[in-house]
Amino acid sequence: MKSQSQEGHSVPSKRIAIAGLGEIGRTVARKLAEGLPGLALAAVTTRDQAKAQAWLDREGIACPLVALDDLPDHADLVVECAPAAILEQICRPMLSAGKQVMVLSASALLPRPDLIDLARAHGGQIIVPTGALIGFDAVSAAAEGTIHSVQMVTRKPPKGLAGAPYLVENRISVEGLTSALCVFKGSARDAAAAFPANVNVVAALSLAGIGPDRTTIEIWADPAVTRNCHQIRVDADSASFTMGIENVPSENPKTGRITALSVIAALRKLTSPLQVGT
Ligand SMILES: NC(=O)C1=CN([C@@H]2O[C@H](COP(=O)(O)OP(=O)(O)OC[C@H]3O[C@@H](n4cnc5c(N)ncnc54)[C@H](OP(=O)(O)O)[C@@H]3O)[C@@H](O)[C@H]2O)C=CC1
């Protein structure tokens, strides 16, 4: 696979595979198929092959469907946008081969620091994009100095939290709420385990800043909001700042529309002659 450099030379494209053809995967696949400079959609891996093939055919995208273990043969970078439960299966073969994985299921990364060790040992790389959050540029910069605290408050429409393991185990119902209910207060590490598909954002934030044990979060099920709302307060020796984002949910109510766009922006940066932001 080749693409054209600015001088008109033919250069090999970076081969991108997508693991998980759901809300995020489809948007990213479409964009790669339309064309992103220096990048080529090389493979897709998914659970339901027939459904994935039918979607690719409808979109007019020609791309092989491959098994998880075969990803390193097909790709230089895999965008992981699959259920958290299979993060390890996606990362291990790629990182052992010294390749890159862009991880969306950040909650599943927190209990697996060995994957970072694996990347280090083989010259691979894990990239966690800003995803559905905001301000990792400022948080990363502040982390080069001393950050005293990072606090986050998340408010989601109840259906954006329904089914989370913590709610099920503790028999907390978010159905029919008439006012906001605080369903969780604690560390990013505990939140990621309790809400693995709902607050990847705080897991990623903790990795950018002061880690999963010192980053704190409150999670509210709020029938008055229609968006996934995240407020962050950072206090550091270089700056104090507060940031907020109100994400329009996608067809998957747990996932904000901006998440796939963040992945596309992060992919574009990989080969761009101009990079803006930390
Ligand atoms: N970091 C961040 O800011 C954010 C992270 N996320 C996380 O990103 C991930 C993807 O989110 P989203 O796209 O909304 O999720 P979706 O549920 O829409 O899509 C997930 C896809 O993974 C596929 N899948 C299931 N099992 C496997 C398997 N064994 N191998 C390969 N693919 C499989 C499913 O395919 P099938 O249809 O065949 O079952 C499904 O299409 C989730 O973990 C989510 O929590 C989401 C939002 C923000």
Ligand SMILES: O=C([O-])CC(=O)C(=O)O
């Ligand atoms: O972090 C997540 O998993 C999703 C999220 O909060 C959002 O899309 O706003």
